Amino acid sequence: QIKTIQDELGRGGQEHEIQEMREKGEQMKWNEETKTMFLKELVKLERTHSQSPDYSVQLNYLQTMLNLPWGKYTMDNLNLKNAEKVLNKDHYGLENVKERILEHLAVLKLKGDMKSPIICLYGPPGVGKTSLGKSVAASLKRKYIRISLGGVHDEAEIRGHRRTYIGAMPGRIIKGLIRAGSSNPVFILDEIDKINSDHQGDPSSALLEVLDPEQNHAFHDNFLDVDYDLSKVMFIATANNLNTIPPPLLDRMELIEVSGYITEEKVEIARKHLVPKTLDANGITKTEIKIPRNTLEVIIDSYTRESGVRELEKRIGKILRKSARQYATKGSFAKNEIKPEDLHDFLGIPEYVRDKYQGNEYAGVVTGLAWTAAGGEILFVETSLSKGKGGKLTLTGNLGNVMKESAMLALEYIKAHAWQ
Template sequence: MSNHKILTIDNLSLQEFDSEAELIPLLTPEDEEEMNNEELPLSLPILPLRNTVLFPGVVIPISAGRDKSIKLINDANAGGKIIGVVSQINEEDEDPSKDDIHKIGTVARILRVLKMPDGNVTVILQGKKRFEIDQVVSEEPYITATIKEVSEERPDENDTEFTAILDSVKELAIQIIKESPNIPSEATFAIKNIESQSFLINFVSSNMNLSVKEKQGLLSINGLKERALETLRYMNVELQKLELKNDIQSKVRFDLDQQQREYFLHQQMKTIQEELGGVSQEEEMDEMGQKAKTKKWDEKTQKHFEKELSKMRRMNPQSPDFGIQRNYLELFLELPWGEYSKDKFDLKLAQKILDKDHFGLEEVKKRMVEHLAVLKLRNDMKSPIICLTGPPGVGKTSIGRSVAEALGREYVRISLGGLRDEAEIRGHRKTYIGAMPGRIIQSLKKAGTSNPVFILDEIDKLSSGNSGDPSSALLEVLDPEQNSAFYDNFLEMGYDLSKVMFIATSNNMAAIQPALRDRMEVIKMSGYTIEEKVEIAKRHLFPKQLEAHGLTAKDLTIGKKQLEKIVEGYTRESGVRNLETKIAQVIRNAAKAVAMEEEYNKKVTDEDILTVLGVPRLERDKYENNDVAGVVTGLAWTSVGGDILFIESLISEGKGSLSITGNLGTVMKESATIALEYIKANAKKLGLSVELFQKYNIHLHVPEGATPKDGPSAGIAMLTSLVSLLTQKKVKKSLAMTGEITLRGKVLPVGGIKEKILAAKRANIKEIILCHENKSDIDEIKAEYLEGLTFHYVKEMSEVLTLALTDQNAKNAKILK
């Protein structure tokens, strides 16, 4: 219903216009009957209304601004106060003629005329009866026309349908008043107090929010029942519109209220922050913009940053996305875009640093210095990607630190052991709550330069899971053709890693996927010799542990002989980690004596070592005697370095079966089978009877049974053991051997030679039999480590047997027939 025309008690009393005016009561049925009985004049001055329709009985204010209208009102007010009111067909007409007005109108009485300050006239009119223009008499100074009354068809008093329609009209009117926020609630009393049926319909029709055309249509309906039904239809539509509008407004108002509340709280927080001396959000963003101007990034990166900063300015500071966006931009600003440390290419100084930090490892240090030399000559900072592989504790990680020191670069390290999530390398997409960049980008941020020495520790320990394969993500990092634009999911930009010097470390190259292994230059690091371990302990480990335990060289010293005893009797490793632990144990014992003011030996003795560390438990790799037939010393490679192992064989009466024990793998079992079949095929050459293989069972064993063993390198040792068993001849004293065999009796080369040679020397072996192709491996080992060892290089198995077996019968030799 219309909000500015609704009739209230106040309206009827005309208090808005004149405080002295008497109350004009609502039209009663008696008033209506009296009005209907009044005679209409033959002609009336016609007042065209531009934007409304006057209904009988209804009081409305009309504002007149046209000269003709003002004159008409003044003349009528001075005379009989009765005029004819019709609505214009076209609202835009300023001077409507007889053809521009509707034929059906309402006779009105002027209740009051008010002159406004702007020269316009406001007139209060009350409708009386409907009329129809019969003929226009004149159009000057205003339209005057003869009229005729339009009769109104009223339903019977007992018409229940009409009564129901009127009740519905009242109910809907009250609902519309409640739903409309602009209609005062007092209007409900006016609706309830209307007793006249026709006036109720006219009153509601006049106050509905309808167009002039629609209201004119209602006024033109002669039947009161039909007019009531049409009015009811319009009211239903208006109520539906109001309910829909209110529903939409309530939703919008809730969102707006929430935003206003958040804005108000944010403004309060901003004020509090400023009072406490903090930085407001706006100042923080401005500061980011200023800092961005100092960064050395390209135009593409600059545009991306400005776009993201502008996005942040439009965000609500209380939303979770705001925090993520701030973290993103802070990372952008903290990354060392185009920041490079200057390389120091003093190769002699680099050699000194490497020698100072690492004893031995000559080949590794040589290779690292060569890489630095290439960097110096090329001078483009494009660094190699190196993988140092070797047993634990040999100094792979510390080599990287020394290289960083020698080059003057920052040093960063990430441990890849157990990593199973690809996002740890590439980062999370920043749409996720708690998203952050991958470890590569985080480490560069920590380093502060874009060309650090980057250690990828334990690269062979990567594993894949439901979250992807991190080793596949590293393919891009370690590919010189791709890593100039490494894409991190969180950063959403390519970052140049081509100047980073990546050094990966691993214990087992076989565990690294081939594509990743192919991208790296592998440098093998073998275990230390006893002499090297003693020197490392003397120069580095012992002084380091003294300092860690609060002692000095004046408080405790140790000789090389005692260090060698610790190395041989209490450690079994290629590196020096366990050795450092044992040295720390010895020093702790002295530290306790110093703290308790007890007497102790300031120079560590053998007795002190026995007291502190107990009886040596790891001297099992000493050479054992060769008195018994079938016992041969082999050489093995393990993940912690070289070792010696013993091949034992036993013969007993039976049906010619071969038993193999010692927790051996498939390859090692096959080597034993090959050895026996070779012996059977060459029995006559070896002076053996064919019947032996049918009368006796052979049992071959490799201690220790709890340790898994596999590989082909024990082939010649197994064959020698079996021939010694079947001939009951002794094996040469202090002899060890390693090599693979074939059915033709050929000896093939094997790996891990340096570790095996060091193990042989530790075990006091004097002679070693190797394949002739392994001679190149021996040539790479320092001559000082080979002192006291004699090497025999062979091609055929027959040469091995000639060198290994003696003519002496074994102890308690059996007579085999």
């Protein structure tokens, strides 16, 4: 009779689902506290009517608990030679980062069990910080999860919502682990320097718990309301500018600078990675069109001004798209080998012209060396004399304090040694 009444009330269908959940729960690798919490919430679900708004929240909570990879870990590939091979195949240069990953693997091989490092790769855009995380996951044979933190301004994005709200969800960290299906993935926290804070909380403060090796073995998500062990997750954060990251968060991460590439490195990256990738994207085989080394050097020097290789990839893409159009229109490629003199037809007038060193023999002209985000430059500092009362030094141009000070020192030196 009770079963008939329950069927009339619409509860009969949920019994089977609850029984399934109970059986799954018994097989999970939970500690006593988590197990007690799960059973308590399951009983609460049994007493809740399926038409009640609380039912969906409760069901979502229990399904999240069952879907999380409690105690599930992928086996790390501890073959150092293989890991080095994977890292070198995908990225040219970046020796510091590769070395740190291989050091971690070596310690893991000796010790058998250790907390994963928390690394922050910082450097200019387009140098391969995000894609490096993918290679690290491939070299370790771990799952790869990436979350973009650019523009995140709500603390609940990291820590989840409390279950008192309808439509409450776990935070991005817990969601990422469910997607990965293991408790030791490589987790990329992309653009960590672009987190914002407002009246809804400060996400960078929530990340302090995630990125602290002393605390993250018991990470507390507001939705889960039980502790979860994140100590085996390898977190790799990426940033362009360290000045916008709060000092306590910066202190918890191991900083590795991923600096810009020099021309020779860009040429190698283009030959090994960008040209084959762009040829494939445009449906052209490598035997049909060739872009030799000297052409790539001219593209880098005259058509791009950057630390990374994104602009270079766009320029190569433009050349190949124009070639594809020629083939589609006339049935053949106008050029099978792109020479430096052909670049004007494909890319137009060179956009950048570098100053050339002309020696320091000219009186009143000195060659200076300048550092920019796009690489080294030379600049000419010129002086001219004019008649007038009193020695007055006029500086023109947008000079920094160091340059102003150098000019003042040069004048004072001349005054002090004029009698010689």
